[in-house]
Amino acid sequence: MKNQRVYILIRLLQYLPEPHSISGNSCKFFSPAILFMALCMSVLGCLWWNLGLQKIGSGKTSLFFNLVPFVTMIISAITGAAVTYPQLFGVGFVILGVLTASGVFPLTPSKTVLTQDGGAPIGK
Structure with missing residues (x-):
């Protein structure tokens, strides 16, 4: 059954369009870029993400994951x-959501207890 799925996948892949190079020197340009992405973005990104998890916890770390599109x-x-303007509009919502979830812009006003002169809450 697995061999049949792999065969079907390979047959479907042949219908994908061929990649086109940007210029005749595209291999020289993309080799350092691929190396940079492999080392810096994959390895260091995961390492720093895990250090952030360890340092500030999963709740706050997950908030900053929403900043990836930004x-x-x-x-x-x-x-x-x-x-585009829709992208800027979306980024505004993302930033507002992160700030709200992190407590910078609370959704509910803080509860203040009215007190009498002696400091006891009114009605008690």
Whole structure:
């Protein structure tokens, strides 16, 4: 059964379009980029993520995982990709969500207890 699934997958892959190179020197350009992604983004990214988990805990660390699209958009803009208004709108929501979940912008106002002159709460 597994061999049959692999065979079907290989047969379907032949219908994918062939990758086109950007220029005649694309191998020289992409080799350091692939090495950088493999070492820095995969290895160091996972290492730093686990150190963050250990240091600040899983709850706060998971909040910052929502900033990945924001960082991706910034890197895309630096490399020359156009940033659209819906992307900026979405980034605003992501940042607002992270700030709200981290407690910077609380959704509910803080509860204040009214006291009389002696410091005891009113009604008790």
